[in-house]
Each structure stands twice: as C-alpha cells, then as structure tokens.
Amino acid sequence: MTTSWRERPVGIVGLGLIGGSLGLDLRRQGLEVRALVHRESTAERARQRGLASQVSTESAVLQDCGLVVLALPLDRLLEPPTGLRQALPAAAVVTDVGSVKGPVLQRWHHWHSRFVASHPMAGTAEAGVEAGIEGLFQGRPWVATPEADTEAEALESVRQLAQLLGAQWLSCPAAAHDQAVALISHMPVLVSAALLQAADQGAQSADDPAQVAALVRQLASSGFADTSRIGGGNPELGTLMAQSNREAVVAALGVYRRQLQGLEQLVEQQRWGELQEELSRCQQLRPDFL
Amino acid sequence: MTTSWRERPVGIVGLGLIGGSLGLDLRRQGLEVRALVHRESTAERARQRGLASQVSTESAVLQDCGLVVLALPLDRLLEPPTGLRQALPAAAVVTDVGSVKGPVLQRWHHWHSRFVASHPMAGTAEAGVEAGIEGLFQGRPWVATPEADTEAEALESVRQLAQLLGAQWLSCPAAAHDQAVALISHMPVLVSAALLQAADQGAQSADDPAQVAALVRQLASSGFADTSRIGGGNPELGTLMAQSNREAVVAALGVYRRQLQGLEQLVEQQRWGELQEELSRCQQLRPDFL
Numbered sequence: 001m002t003t004s005w006r007e008r009p010v011g012i013v014g015l016g017l018i019g020g021s022l023g024l025d026l027r028r029q030g031l032e033v034r035a036l037v038h039r040e041s042t043a044e045r046a047r048q049r050g051l052a053s054q055v056s057t058e059s060a061v062l063q064d065c066g067l068v069v070l071a072l073p074l075d076r077l078l079e080p081p082t083g084l085r086q087a088l089p090a091a092a093v094v095t096d097v098g099s100v101k102g103p104v105l106q107r108w109h110h111w112h113s114r115f116v117a118s119h120p121m122a123g124t125a126e127a128g129v130e131a132g133i134e135g136l137f138q139g140r141p142w143v144a145t146p147e148a149d150t151e152a153e154a155l156e157s158v159r160q161l162a163q164l165l166g167a168q169w170l171s172c173p174a175a176a177h178d179q180a181v182a183l184i185s186h187m188p189v190l191v192s193a194a195l196l197q198a199a200d201q202g203a204q205s206a207d208d209p210a211q212v213a214a215l216v217r218q219l220a221s222s223g224f225a226d227t228s229r230i231g232g233g234n235p236e237l238g239t240l241m242a243q244s245n246r247e248a249v250v251a252a253l254g255v256y257r258r259q260l261q262g263l264e265q266l267v268e269q270q271r272w273g274e275l276q277e278e279l280s281r282c283q284q285l286r287p288d289f290l
Numbered sequence: 291m292t293t294s295w296r297e298r299p300v301g302i303v304g305l306g307l308i309g310g311s312l313g314l315d316l317r318r319q320g321l322e323v324r325a326l327v328h329r330e331s332t333a334e335r336a337r338q339r340g341l342a343s344q345v346s347t348e349s350a351v352l353q354d355c356g357l358v359v360l361a362l363p364l365d366r367l368l369e370p371p372t373g374l375r376q377a378l379p380a381a382a383v384v385t386d387v388g389s390v391k392g393p394v395l396q397r398w399h400h401w402h403s404r405f406v407a408s409h410p411m412a413g414t415a416e417a418g419v420e421a422g423i424e425g426l427f428q429g430r431p432w433v434a435t436p437e438a439d440t441e442a443e444a445l446e447s448v449r450q451l452a453q454l455l456g457a458q459w460l461s462c463p464a465a466a467h468d469q470a471v472a473l474i475s476h477m478p479v480l481v482s483a484a485l486l487q488a489a490d491q492g493a494q495s496a497d498d499p500a501q502v503a504a505l506v507r508q509l510a511s512s513g514f515a516d517t518s519r520i521g522g523g524n525p526e527l528g529t530l531m532a533q534s535n536r537e538a539v540v541a542a543l544g545v546y547r548r549q550l551q552g553l554e555q556l557v558e559q560q561r562w563g564e565l566q567e568e569l570s571r572c573q574q575l576r577p578d579f580l
Contacts, residue, residue, distance in 0.1 A: 121509055141509055172505060175497055180505035183492040184514045188485055190557070192517050193572040194550035195481055200575050202473040202545040207465055215462060215470035219411055219431055220579040224474045226516040227482050232576030235569035242557050242565060253554045255492040260484035260550075264543045267480070267532050275532060279525035282483040285490050286522030289510040 005093055005157045008066030009034045013084065015046045015055070017124060018097045019071030020132020023051035025165050028134065034061050037129075038081065045129045059087030067157055070096040074240050078103055085111055093154040095161075099181060100244040101145040101174035109147065114154040117174060118144045119181075120167060127234070135166070142167035145174035182248035184289070186241040187256060190249075192231025193238070199224070295383055295447045298356030299324045303374065305336045305345070307414060308387045309361030310422020313341035315455050318424065324351045327419075328371065335419045349377030357447055360386040364530050368393055375401055383444040385451075389471060390534040391435040391464035399437065404444040407464060408434045409471075410457060417524070425456070432457035435464040472538035474579070476531040477546055480539075482521025483528070489514070 009032040012019045023033045027050065035052035036059055037043050043055045054061060062068055068088055070077055077098050088094055095116045098104045108115045122140040124131065142162035146155050155171075162169050199220070203213035242249050266275040299322040302309045313323045317340065325342035326349055327333050333345045344351060352358055358378055360367055367388050378384055385406045388394045398405045412430040414421065432452035436445050445461075452459050489510070493503035532539050556565040 121511060123511070140511075143509065170505075170508060172501060173498070176501045176505055179492075179496045179502050180509055183489045183502075184506050184510040187488070188514060188517045189569075190553045191481060191485055191550065193569055194546060194553055195478055196572040196575045196579070197549040197552075197568070198477070198542065198546040199473045199579065201549065202469075202542050205541065205545065206469045208463070211462060211466045212469050212473075215460075215466055216474050217578045218460060219433065219470050220474040221411060221413070221430075223520045224478060225580055226519050227478045228576055228579065229516050230513045231569075232573050235566050235573055238569045239562055239566040243560075243562050246557060246560070250554070250558055251495065252488065252492050253550075253557070255495065256484060256488040257547075257550070257554070259487040259491065260481065260543075260547070262487075263480045263484055264540070264547070267536060267543070268540055270533075270536070272529055272533050276525050276529040278487070279479075279483055279521075279528045282486045283522050283525055285486045286518055288507045289486070289489065289518065290515055 005066035006031065006160070009053070009064055010161075011036065011062040011065035011068035011092070012052060012071055013062070013068065014038075014071040014073075014076075015042060015051050015129055015132065016071065016073075017127055017131035017136075018120065018122070019069070020046070020049070020051045020129060021122070021134070021136035022069055022071060022132075022165070024132055024134045025137065027053065029164055034065055036061050036084075036087070042129050049129070049132070051129070051132055059083050062087050062092075063089060065089060065092050067093045067095070067161065069161075070094065072096070074098045074100060074104075074244055078107060078244065088112060090114075093157045095158045099185070099241060101177045103244050105145065105147060105174050114151055116144060116146065116150060116154050116158045118142060118158055118162070119177065120162070120165075122167075125233070137162070138166035140167050141170050143170045143172065143177055145172060145177050147174075178245050179248045179251070182245050182252040183255075186245050186249045187252035189230050189233065189238045189241065190253065191256060192228055194231070196228050196231050199228075295356035296321065296450070299343070299354055300451075301326065301352040301355035301358035301382070302342060302361055303352070303358065304328075304361040304363075304366075305332060305341050305419055305422065306361065306363075307417055307421035307426075308410065308412070309359070310336070310339070310341045310419060311412070311424070311426035312359055312361060312422075312455070314422055314424045315427065317343065319454055324355055326351050326374075326377070332419050339419070339422070341419070341422055349373050352377050352382075353379060355379060355382050357383045357385070357451065359451075360384065362386070364388045364390060364394075364534055368397060368534065378402055380404075383447045385448045389475070389531060391467045393534050395435065395437060395464050404441055406434060406436065406440055406444050406448045408432060408448055408452070409467065410452065410455075412457075415523070427452070428456035430457050431460050433460045433462065433467055435462060435467050437464075468535050469538045469541070472535050472542040473545075476535050476539045477542035479520050479523065479528045479531065480543065481546060482518055484521070486518050486521050489518075
C-alpha cells in the first residue's frame with residue numbers, strides 16, 4: 001500500500017483549535033503543511049505562530065497537497081465557502097473533523113471521490129487561531145466512519161495521519177458514531193444546561209425566592225460546577241450539535257427522561273433501598289466511561 | 291459577650307472527614323480537642339494521626355467541653371447512638387454539620403437547649419478516619435440556620451468557631467438552606483446519575499446495540515466525566531440526602547424536569563434560534579454559581 005500522501009504537502013482548511021493543533025504537530029513531524037484560511041488577519045497571525053509552512057486566503061494554496069483536512073466548524077463544512085470544493089485536488093485524500101458524521105457524509109460522499117469522514121475527539125475550551133496547541137490528539141480517539149464504497153487507500157492514509165499524531169484509531173458506521181456522541185456529548189449539554197436553568201428558576205417557587213436565589217449562588221460548590229460545565233459552554237456549538245444530530249439527540253433525551261423519571265419515582269414513593277441500588281449501579285458504571 | 295467556649299476543651303463526636311479536619315485545625319490553633327468515636331480501632335488510628343488531644347470510645351470524654359460538634363453522618367445524627375444525648379454537657383454549646391437542616395432541628399431543638407444547627411459546606415471524595423485534612427474549611431461557606439429561640443450566645447460561639455477555621459459565615463432559615471442545597475447539590479446527584487444510566491441504556495435502542503455500547507465507553511471524554519461525577523458518587527450519601535430532604539428534592543426535580551422539557555421541545559420543533567438564546571443564557575448564568 002502506497003503512503004504517497006506523506007511525500008506531498010498536507011493541506012489544512014481552517015486554523016482554529018483543531019486545524020492549528022494539526023499544523024503544529026505535522027510540522028513538528030517534518031511535514032510540509034499548507035493552510036487555507038478565510039481572513040488575511042488570521043493568515044498573518046497563523047504565520048507568526050508557525051501553524052503551517054504556508055498560509056494563504058487563496059484556495060490555490062491546496063493544489064499540490066496529497067491529503068487535505070477540512071478543519072472547519074460543522075456548519076461551514078456542511079455549507080462550504082464558495083470555491084472550496086473546486087479547490088480540492090481530485091487526486092488528494094480529503095477528510096474532515098466534524099463531530100457529527102451522517103450529514104457530513106450525505107454531502108461530501110458525492111462531492112469528493114476520495115473523501116473519508118473522520119472525527120478526532122480532542123478539544124479544549126479555546127477556539128480560534130490562538131487555540132492550537134501541540135500534542136492535542138495524543139492518546140485521544142480518532143473515529144473514522146467509512147462507507148461501503150469508501151476507498152481503502154484513502155482510509156488507510158487518514159489512519160496513518162491519526163497514528164502519526166498519536167491518536168487512537170477507531171472505525172464504525174456513521175450512525176453508530178452519531179448515536180454514541182448524542183448519548184455522551186450532545187444530550188449531556190442539554191441535561192447540564194437545564195440544571196443551570198433549574199438552579200436559577202427553582203428559587204422562584206421557594207418560600208423566600210430572593211433569599212434562596214442568593215443562597216444557591218453562594219453555596220454552589222465543585223459538584224455543581226462540574227455538573228454545569230458543559231451546559232454553560234459555547235451556545236453556538238451546543239445548538240449546532242443538536243441541529244446536525246437532531247434525531248439521535250431527541251432519542252437520547254427520551255432515554256434520559258425515562259431514567260430520571262424512574263429515579264424521581266423512587267424518591268416520591270420513598271423506595272430508598274431501590275434508590276440506593278440504582279445509585280450503586282451508577283457508581284459501578286462510571287469507571288467504564290473514564 | 292463571653293467567649294468562654296475557647297477556654298474549655300472543644301468536643302468532637304465522630305472523626306471522619308469533617309470531624310478529623312476540625313480536630314486538626316483546632317489543635318493547630320492551640321485548642322484542646324476531645325473526641326468521641328464509635329470503635330476502638332478508629333480511636334487508635336485517630337490518636338496516631340493526632341486528630342484530637344484525647345480520643346475515647348467513652349462518652350465521658352466530653353464532660354468538660356464548652357462546645358461540642360456533632361460530626362456524625364446525617365442518619366446517626368437523626369438517630370443518635372444510645373447515650374450520646376445524655377453525654378452532652380447541658381452547659382455546652384452543641385452544633386452539628388449535617389447537610390439537611392430541617393429534620394435535624396426538628397429533633398435537636400428539643401434535645402439540647404444550647405443547640406445551633408449548622409452546615410460547613412466543605413468536602414472531598416474521601417471518608418473515614420484517614421480523610422481529615424488541614425484547612426478544609428478555609429474560604430468555604432459555613433451556614434447556620436438559627437430559629438427564633440436559638441440562644442444568641444450559642445450562635446455567636448459557633449460563628450467564632452467557623453471564623454477561627456477561616457470559613458465564610460452565613461445565616462438563613464433552615465427551609466431556605468434545605469431548598470437551596472436541594473437545587474445545587476441533592477437534585478443534581480440524581481440528574482447526573484440518570485445521565486450514567488442513559489448512556490448505558492441508550493445503546494440498547496440503537497441500530498447496533500453492542501457497537502454503540504462499546505463506543506459510548508470509548509468516546510466519553512472530560513465533558514462526560516465532569517457531568518457524571520456526582521452521579522457516580524457515594525450511593526449511601528445520595529440516598530440519605532434524598533431521604534432527609536425529600537420534599538425539597540422532589541420540588542427541585544419538578545423544576546428541573548420542566549426546564550429540560552422546554553429544551554427538548556426546542557430541539558424537536560427545530561427552534562434553533564431560541565435554543566441558542568437559552569444556551570447563551572446558561573453560559574451567562576454559570577459564573578454566578580462559581
């Protein structure tokens with residue numbers, strides 16, 4: 001199997017957290033990295049940070065690349081900037097980093113013959129051209145969601161890229177990926193957001209609303225901070241995930257609602273032994289997810 | 291106002307996380323600490339760790355104390371070990387550290403004339419005689435819930451104790467405290483536990499249950515770990531909180547359920563602008579709770 005992609009420049013479209021981190025790591029590995037960005041101000045800052053060997057706002061920068069990573073936010077990936085599709089070399093392997101795979105494949109499957117849908121599951125709270133860091137993908141899952149007619153050599157190229165970055169390679173159908181991330185990432189954002197709303201709104205029905213409203217803020221500790229972290233995160237991102245993975249998120253919310261109702265019933269009906277059993281099962285479950 | 295409690299030994303009943311940490315800090319402040327524990331093995335280890343000046347399994351150890359802290363788990367506080375009530379000097383100020391205040395006051399209000407209900411809100415994941423650490427209360431809230439006939443001098447003594455330990459003193463009615471902790475501590479445990487159950491159960495309704503069950507475990511990241519932390523915590527503690535603060539927990543769960551339903555509707559009805567507004571409000575809310 002040829003590994004020709006490594007003998008040519010690697011293209012990156014977008015130099016935010018993922019694109020910038022990719023650029024830093026690939027350059028450290030001795031590869032030539034050519035990046036396409038939207039704004040000249042981003043290009044300048046990316047050059048200063050050394051995120052790529054060459055950074056341009058002109059799509060021609062991609063023309064000699066053997067592999068191109070579309071490191072765009074999901075909405076721009078699904079509705080690519082004018083000219084991007086035409087700028088991708090037909091001979092290049094093309095992959096993306098989107099966190100929902102069904103809608104990406106629906107489009108890109110037809111748009112590029114050597115497209116491989118993938119999702120490196122790495123992140124920090126940062127975004128933008130300052131966000132990229134070295135080693136972001138080290139030890140993190142990198143999930144590919146090939147289809148029956150995904151080209152084997154293209155898939156192998158993306159696997160090698162992930163391996164080069166120290167990521168853990170996984171492969172599964174897009175539907176399974178999207179259902180899994182709905183359960184462990186997208187639905188939990190809404191569960192966590194509702195907690196912030198409830199802590200804020202719950203005081204209103206208290207005996208002394210103003211006093212309880214002040215107390216919840218004074219008394220919230222690290223447990224509440226942890227449980228509310230993702231619900232207080234980037235609203236555009238949370239919305240975009242729900243929007244592009246709606247069916248799986250609605251299903252996951254349904255499962256969640258039934259589980260919570262079950263616990264609520266145990267409390268209402270004072271079935272303390274059963275509640276403790278359920279909580280014990282949760283305590284046993286959690287290490288599997290760490 | 292007399293501060294006579296400082297001129298006499300301080301008593302601590304129970305040397306777990308809270309009791310042990312109290313002992314270490316008070317001794318560091320030069321106070322004499324006398325501790326009553328249940329088992330001789332605990333007493334021995336507590337002596338080795340220097341958690342108190344004197345540790346005994348005999349309740350007579352408390353007889354000269356000017357202030358006694360009942361650092362017992364909530365269930366034992368509500369149903370005290372035989373002989374404990376009789377062992378508390380009538381002249382001593384008595385306080386507790388229970389995380390629900392209504393049921394504690396219901397009992398202890400009648401059991402000791404100088405009782406002050408209080409709740410130092412400090413903790414770690416540890417428990418038992420090895421758990422106590424120095425500085426646990428530093429900068430943390432210490433909430434007292436006095437009643438109309440709580441003795442002013444007794445209340446002032448407990449305030450001084452909290453201040454000595456570097457805690458932030460707060461005072462409010464027991465009902466307001468219990469409603470607030472239901473919203474930010476007890477209900478969130480169930481919200482977080484249901485998330486673990488849903489991530490586990492959600493795979494069952496997926497197209498390929500076994501594959502999704504494996505994926506959720508492989509792909510869960512720091513966001514899921516944070517959101518599920520308190521749900522995967524001590525099951526006895528979670529049950530005890532729900533049990534002793536049932537009314538407020540049920541009310542808080544009701545508020546939570548309505549908030550989550552609201553978000554779920556926005557997703558189902560594809561009202562993305564409104565969803566983003568709600569998530570923006572959550573993002574703005576969260577810093578108030580940190």
